[in-house]
Amino acid sequence: MKNILLGVSGGIAAYKSVELCRRLQDNGFHVRVVMTKAATEFVTPLTFQAISGHPVHTELFDPAAEAAMGHIELARWADLLLIAPATANTIAKLALGLSDDLLTTLVTATAAPVAIAPAMNQQMWKAPTTEQHLSVLRQRGVQIIGPAAGAQACGDVGFGRMLEPLEIVDYVLYPAQDTLQGQHWVITAGPTREQIDPVRFLSNNSSGKMGFALAKAAARLGAKVTLVSGPVSLEAPPAVNLIKVKSAQDMLDSVMEHISDARVFIGCAAVADYRPAEFIAQKIKKNTQELHVDFVKNPDILQTVAELKQRPFCVGFAAETQKLEHYAKDKLKRKNLDMICANNVANGKIGFDSDENAVTVFFKNDRTEVLQQCCKHKIASQLVYLIQKNLG
Incomplete structure (x- = not known):
């Protein structure tokens, strides 16, 4: 596995994804970045472009991108589609099969494994709808990475913090398996x-x-x-x-x-x-x-x-x-x-x-x-x- 498509959705934890991009490259991965419109309100595409060395994809209908690497080619390129942070909204879209932006369309279009690193308020994490959506994604084989517990940007304390970049890289390097099942x-x-x-x-x-x-x-x-x-x-x-x-x-x-x-x-x-x-x-x-x-x-x-x-x-x-x-x-x-x-x-x-x-x-x-x-x-x-x- 060498090619990682990093999806960034709109949460404050998007700032961590800049370091995540760098850390993935440090471990020998080729990284391309896809951002939702909301994500660009937290971190600029130019930041990810400077780190990854590649143009950042943000629009589903982008004539320039379609002329070079369209969303289908981008989906084929990926060995892993990693969404970090994955907000409650993005998780809901994935569970319901919606494809109304570039990131969710890529999830539908790719044959590569999909992993998500949730990041949201602790109450949103505990919400029954979030639990249901995560259950659906697990059944489809989506790997859920985290979240961690701790102080959150809103002032709350609890589960919902996105894992630190090095922890996420660890999950990518050593994917979750059931090799120790029964031990x-x-x-x-x-x-x-x-x-x-x-x-x-x-x-x-x-x-x-x-x-x-x-x-x-x-x-x-x-x-x-x-x-x-x-x-x-x-x-x-x-x-x-x-x-x-x-x-x-x-x-x-x-x-x-x-x-x-x-x-x-x-x-x-x-x-x-x-x-x-x-x-x-x-x-x-x-x-x-x-x-x-x-x-x-x-x-x-x-x-x-x-x-x-x-x-x-x-x-x-x-x-x-x-x-x-x-x-x-x-x-x-x-x-x-x-x-x-x-x-x-x-x-x-x-x-x-x-x-x-x-x-x-x-x-x-x-x-x-x-x-x-x-x-x-x-x-x-x-x-x-x-x-x-x-x-x-």
């Missing part, structure tokens, strides 16, 4: 929080972004995903069973409750190695120059799962600041893992609390794969494919 994946994410007294706790800088991205990538391929997460400020990915926990013991208990039928276990959480030996019931007062707290070792969740008699395929993570290969391979062997994903967090630019990562993957059979630095969503998709490839 149960259990994934841990985020930090754990070990309480010292009612107001203080021991934790770390893990944001949970990597684990949540892995859960989303596995669910997109049809897996049943249980995501056990420590305290983070992330929304549950679509179709993922999110279980919120705090301490390492809580996380272990939840994992063991759901692991019996798991095909894959990914220990992505940054579990605290130690916890206070005793919880102090009252707030510790600042009465002395020094404070001594005794710690005891926490249970090793990953090793506990790997030692099960009927064990799933076990994947670990190793965040290191030095001797990356040495420590990662030692952990792989010592914990009896099938593969381990190691990253160097010494410079603080990847890994913990970052949107990007770079991973070296070590396998039980001594193979190594290097995943270059990029967004965590793309790393997650690459890792899920590697796991799938090695399940046997």
